[in-house]
Structure formats: C-alpha cells, structure tokens
Amino acid sequence: MIELSPEELGRLGNQVVDFVSRYFAALGDLPVFPQGAGPEKLRRLLDEPLPRQPQGVEAAFADFLDKIVPNSARVGHPRFLGWIRPSPLGAAVYAEALAAALNQSVAVWEGAPAATEVELRVIEWLKEMTGYAPGAAGILTSGGSMANFACLLAARSAADPQARSLGLSGRTPMTIYLTEETHYCVPKAAEMMGLGRQHLRFIPMDDALRMDPQALRAQIRADRAAKLRPMAVAATLGTVNSGACDDLSALGQVCREEGVWLHVDGAYGGLAGLAPEKRYLTAGLEAADSLAFDPHKSLFIPFEAGCALVREPAHLPAAFSMETSYLPNTELAEAWPLSAGADEPGRPAPFHFRDYGPQLTRSFRALKIYLALKTYGVEALAGEISRQYRLAAGLAERIQAAPDFELLAPVTLGIVAFRYRGETPDGSADPEAWLENLNACLARGTPPRGQVFLAGTRIRGRAALRVCFVSYRTREEDLDRILDEVRAAARDLILAEAPARSGLRRNSC
Numbered sequence: 001m002i003e004l005s006p007e008e009l010g011r012l013g014n015q016v017v018d019f020v021s022r023y024f025a026a027l028g029d030l031p032v033f034p035q036g037a038g039p040e041k042l043r044r045l046l047d048e049p050l051p052r053q054p055q056g057v058e059a060a061f062a063d064f065l066d067k068i069v070p071n072s073a074r075v076g077h078p079r080f081l082g083w084i085r086p087s088p089l090g091a092a093v094y095a096e097a098l099a100a101a102l103n104q105s106v107a108v109w110e111g112a113p114a115a116t117e118v119e120l121r122v123i124e125w126l127k128e129m130t131g132y133a134p135g136a137a138g139i140l141t142s143g144g145s146m147a148n149f150a151c152l153l154a155a156r157s158a159a160d161p162q163a164r165s166l167g168l169s170g171r172t173p174m175t176i177y178l179t180e181e182t183h184y185c186v187p188k189a190a191e192m193m194g195l196g197r198q199h200l201r202f203i204p205m206d207d208a209l210r211m212d213p214q215a216l217r218a219q220i221r222a223d224r225a226a227k228l229r230p231m232a233v234a235a236t237l238g239t240v241n242s243g244a245c246d247d248l249s250a251l252g253q254v255c256r257e258e259g260v261w262l263h264v265d266g267a268y269g270g271l272a273g274l275a276p277e278k279r280y281l282t283a284g285l286e287a288a289d290s291l292a293f294d295p296h297k298s299l300f301i302p303f304e305a306g307c308a309l310v311r312e313p314a315h316l317p318a319a320f321s322m323e324t325s326y327l328p329n330t331e332l333a334e335a336w337p338l339s340a341g342a343d344e345p346g347r348p349a350p351f352h353f354r355d356y357g358p359q360l361t362r363s364f365r366a367l368k369i370y371l372a373l374k375t376y377g378v379e380a381l382a383g384e385i386s387r388q389y390r391l392a393a394g395l396a397e398r399i400q401a402a403p404d405f406e407l408l409a410p411v412t413l414g415i416v417a418f419r420y421r422g423e424t425p426d427g428s429a430d431p432e433a434w435l436e437n438l439n440a441c442l443a444r445g446t447p448p449r450g451q452v453f454l455a456g457t458r459i460r461g462r463a464a465l466r467v468c469f470v471s472y473r474t475r476e477e478d479l480d481r482i483l484d485e486v487r488a489a490a491r492d493l494i495l496a497e498a499p500a501r502s503g504l505r506r507n508s509c
C-alpha cells in the first residue's frame with residue numbers, strides 16, 4: 001500500500017503548512033545564504049543508499065527540515081537581491097500543491113479540461129497586464145529561456161516555413177540581431193534551433209545600453225546585400241544586467257520597414273507597463289511580433305512560470321504542431337481569439353496546448369498565476385512592482401550621493417548596477433586596476449556577514465555589483481544596509497590585503 005491514510009495525509013499537510021508560515025516569518029532574521037554549505041559538505045550530507053525500505057512520513061519530512069532547509073539559498077529574504085529571484089507569493093506557493101494534487105497534464109483538452117481553459121484565461125489576463133496585442137496567442141513555459149526559444153522558433157518558421165521539413169543544411173543562413181546586453185538565452189536559442197552563433201549580429205548600443213536603431217538598419221541591409229536572411233531582432237524590455245529597455249517604437253519601425261520579425265525579451269521587464277510611471281517604456285510593444293516574459297520574476301510567482309506570446313496566432317502551431325495518430329490537433333481557425341466561436345452558434349472547439357510549444361506533458365502552471373491574481377488583485381501587484389522600482393531609484397540616489405560608490409548604468413526599472421570606489425591605498429600603481437580587482441572580488445560572493453546577497457556582472461567591461469529588487473519584503477531601511485555591507489566587505493578585503501600594499505592580488509578573493 002503506498003497510499004497515505006487520510007490521517008497521515010492530514011498530519012503531513014499540517015506540518016507543511018506550519019513550516020511555510022514559520023519559514024516566511026523567520027526568513028528576514030536568517031543569514032541571506034546558508035553559512036558554510038560547500039558542495040563537499042552537502043554531498044556528504046546527502047550521501048546515503050537508495051531507500052529500499054520505507055522510512056515513513058515523519059522521517060522523510062524531518063530529512064527535509066534538517067538537511068534541505070538549512071542549506072537552501074534564502075530566496076524570499078528581504079535582502080536576497082542577487083539575480084532576479086522573487087519572494088514567492090504565499091497563495092501561489094500553496095497553489096503548487098493544489099495543482100500537483102490534480103496532476104493535470106495541460107497538453108490535450110480532454111485530459112485537462114479546466115486546466116486548459118484556466119491557462120487560456122490566464123494568457124488573456126497576462127496579455128492585458130503586459131499591454132500586448134489582444135489577439136495574440138500564447139503558452140506558459142518553464143521560464144524566460146524557453147519562452148524566448150518558443151518565440152524565436154516561431155520567427156524562424158515565419159521566415160522559412162520549410163525549415164521544419166528540409167532542415168537548414170545547405171540553405172541561406174538566417175541572422176538574429178541583439179546586443180551585448182541581451183540575455184544569453186537568445187544566443188543559446190539560436191544555437192538550439194540550428195542557426196549557428198556565427199549568424200548572431202551584435203548591434204552597438206547608446207549610453208543607456210539600448211540597441212541603436214540606425215546601426216540595426218545598416219546591419220540588416222548589409223546582411224541582405226550579403227545574401228543572408230535577416231530573421232529576427234531580439235529587443236529587450238529590462239535587461240538582466242541593468243534593466244535597460246530598448247526603444248521598441250524605433251526598433252519596430254526598422255523591423256516593419258525592413259520586413260524583419262521583432263521579438264521582445266520582456267522576461268524581467270514585460271510587466272513594466274503595470275507601473276503607470278514606466279508605461280512609456282512599453283510604447284511599441286503592442287506591435288511586436290512576439291513577447292517572452294516571466295511571471296516568475298516581477299510578478300512574484302514561484303518558479304517555474306514563463307510565457308511566450310505571438311501576435312499572429314498561427315505562428316505558434318506553424319512552429320510546433322505535429323500530426324499523430326494517438327492525439328488530436330487544435331482546429332486553428334477556431335482557436336484564437338478565445339471569444340470567436342463562443343458567440344457563434346455551436347461550441348468553441350477544444351484547444352490543445354501541445355500544438356503551441358515544445359512539450360507534450362505540461363504541468364498546471366496556470367493555476368498559481370490564476371489564484372495569485374484572484375487572491376491579491378492586479379492593482380496591489382502593480383503597486384508592489386512600482387514600489388520595487390522606487391526602491392531601485394532610492395538606492396541609485398544614495399549611490400550618487402555617496403563619494404565611495406558609482407553607478408555603472410542608468411536605473412530604469414528595479415535593477416541597480418554599481419561599483420565601490422573608495423580610496424585606493426597609498427602607493428597603488430594603477431588605481432583603476434586596483435578598483436577593478438576589488439569590485440571583481442566583491443562581486444564574487446555574499447559579503448561575509450551574510451546580511452545581503454548581491455550578484456556580480458560586467459557592464460561595458462567593468463566589474464559591477466548588481467542589486468535586483470524583486471522581494472516584496474525589502475524595505476526602505478534595507479537600502480542603507482546594502483551599501484554599508486558592501487563598504488564593510490570592501491574594508492575587510494583591503495585589510496586582508498594590507499601587506500601587499502600596491503593592490504589586491506587577483507586571486508585573493
């Protein structure tokens with residue numbers, strides 16, 4: 001018998017609920033990262049034989065509490081600010097368990113009737129929230145990487161409808177346009193769809209790290225003249241490094257005039273338009289051919305939840321639909337927009353998500369978004385997104401006012417890229433190289449007191465610290481603390497290096 005009795009299930013459920021509420025309440029007082037949890041220690045901790053005999057509910061849960069919880073990154077901590085990892089919404093956390101209990105595979109309608117319809121409804125709502133084209137079709141994905149991949153594969157299908165049957169070998173290469181600030185999932189998507197990295201075109205950027213539309217146009221024309229096939233421009237709404245937002249109207253105009261697909265990677269910034277003061281950044285989004293964005297970033301939905309949207313619905317099944325004898329296909333004419341068919345005599349045809357993306361078995365991701373939107377309401381979520389942007393602006397102001405810090409990129413949304421630039425030690429032969437080394441060291445890890453987690457990156461070749469505001473638990477008073485922790489970490493590094501005098505040794509951190 002492997003079915004837990006109702007009593008056992010109830011007891012376990014109570015323990016889980018108790019854990020979640022206690023964990024959330026305690027998070028802010030814990031170090032932001034587990035202390036001393038290296039790979040060696042964790043491997044030893046988990047090194048045990050395959051459990052052939054039952055250890056029981058209590059022991060298994062105790063294992064989770066003793067081994068896994070203390071050694072997990074404290075995502076959800078008010079100062080877990082490295083990378084774009086949000087504090088998950090409580091209602092959405094429980095929705096994960098509810099979805100698992102129903103265990104729907106949202107692939108064909110008959111196998112998941114309500115889940116299919118909930119996902120369709122959630123996609124309608126997400127379109128409205130992003131300000132994207134109302135007639136667009138979409139699908140929920142594991143995250144931004146897969147959403148970008150799905151959109152770019154739709155672009156490839158549109159550029160070359162025969163690519164699926166003929167393959168790409170021996171045919172005119174297709175090119176993709178991006179910048180050095182584009183997320184690496186775009187080059188990876190180009191590789192995965194067989195375009196080849198040599199056909200990526202990195203377009204110059206302006207001072208605000210936005211793609212230069214004139215340089216883009218020139219490159220597209222040069223590629224056409226060289227008998228290549230310009231396939232898609234990958235614009236970004238909210239870059240991973242600094243939250244920079246490309247000028248979608250200007251890029252859209254180039255794309256229209258040159259006949260190239262405009263894709264927008266809005267994985268992080270796709271919901272910027274929910275904040276009224278940032279809506280201007282999304283001008284031109286509605287005309288893009290596709291949009292990828294992540295409810296598991298700025299919407300505080302627990303991982304995994306991405307979304308791929310394509311303005312012309314037929315482009316997704318053109319890229320993914322496949323006939324089989326054992327599963328039905330979606331009747332395209334009746335699929336989008338959703339209301340078509342509903343008003344007509346007869347019934348709308350069943351919709352099968354298997355035709356709209358790469359997966360067959362798909363989890364009921366839509367439920368956590370559906371229940372979160374109903375629980376909190378879009379206005380409160382939009383207010384929280386605005387507050388995150390204000391926190392970023394507040395940190396930027398402090399950095400600009402502080403003589404020992406420097407912003408490395410304009411702050412557009414909720415990401416702040418900066419560096420420490422305190423005094424260089426007397427006798428330093430090359431102060432700039434010294435600062436560069438120091439910041440590379442700082443960017444490599446959590447400051448040792450464990451009070452804040454920042455990530456590192458490089459902006460225009462310089463080592464940068466990066467703060468991403470996506471925790472609804474972060475408060476105004478955390479802002480000074482962030483800078484104080486970096487100052488303290490810098491002081492520690494400098495003291496540790498005092499004997500070297502002339503500068504930090506490159507490998508010393």
Ligand SMILES: Cc1ncc(COP(=O)(O)O)c(C=O)c1O
Pocket residue numbers: 084142143144145146148183185236238239240265266267268294306
């Ligand atoms: C701009 C951007 N695009 C794409 C991605 C990839 O998204 P995911 O990690 O959900 O696959 C990220 C992740 O941070 C991102 O910031």
